[in-house]
Amino acid sequence: MRKLLIAVLALTGVVAAAGGVAIAANTYTVDVATTTSVAKGSPAKPVPMGFKFGYTVAETDPTKRGTVIEKYQIAPEGLVANPKYFPKCAFSDLNKQTGTPARCNNAIVGSGLVKNAAGPSNNQALASSLPCNLRLRLYNTGKGLAIRLDSDGKPPPPSFDSDVIGCPLPVGTAIDARFKRTTVGGKPTSDLVFTVPQNLKHPALGVDNSVRTTLSTVKKLSKTATINGKRRKVGFYEAVGCKGNTRTTRVLFTTEATATQAAQKFTATKTGRC
Secondary structure (H helix, E strand, O other): OOHHHHHHHHHHHHHHHHHOOOOOOOEEEEEEEEOOOOOOOOOOOOOEEOOEEEEEEEEEEOOOOOOOOOEEEEEEEEEEEEEOOOOOOOOOHHHOOOOOOOHHHHHEEEEEEEEEEEOOOOOEEEEHEEEEEEOOOOOOEOOEEEEEEEOOOOOOOOOOOOOOEOOOOOOOOEEEEEEEEEOOOEEEEEEEEEEEEHHOOOOOOOEEEEEEEEEEEEEEEEEEEEEEEEEEEEEEEEEOOOOOEEEEEEEEEEEEOOOOOOEEEEEEEEEEEE
């Protein structure tokens, strides 16, 4: 399958090269950024929450796939994460082509779907690309999340509109995402920061893998723990405030630098009730 993909994409790349390479311009939309319930919370009285999040990356020309994203920073206003209080698993155990060990199942905190387009690096046309849909699972590592992505050994889906899991190349890998405390709208947040590894950005020589859409949900999880000498219910994610009656989720996208174009940064936001 790998040889077939490379052969097909190389052929379309040779054809495209004759027409030159156009400068890309991505567009970014945060489609979903909601909590499982409406509550402000406060540092003194935090409220455990689940968090549903999704975005779309496209190109100004709808016949093209977007350029490759290298780094993400996802910060929901007034939501802080407490990974150290919940079951965890080492990232090294979660980043294996052969799959994840059963002992890590209790560290799963969420799930979702990532839809990609894979095509020649010198040809962004969707017509010359193949869909690659990956099952997403979120594992607690104690310091952040392991974003586990799998094609489940299935062939590519029939179209870019399909939600069926499958990819031209077998995928079984993870991204090491870390929480960093910052603020949005003057309120604390746990900013989820991660860099996409080379094997996902370029699964084969001369091939780009571009994210189109993703949707994930971190479950509402809570337990009783001792924090600052006091026993209380703590959430994996918990609300500690928001500005007015709305909560803003801020996402910073950074594209990969190429030989013809410098890395570009773009911030997109989504506002919801709190």
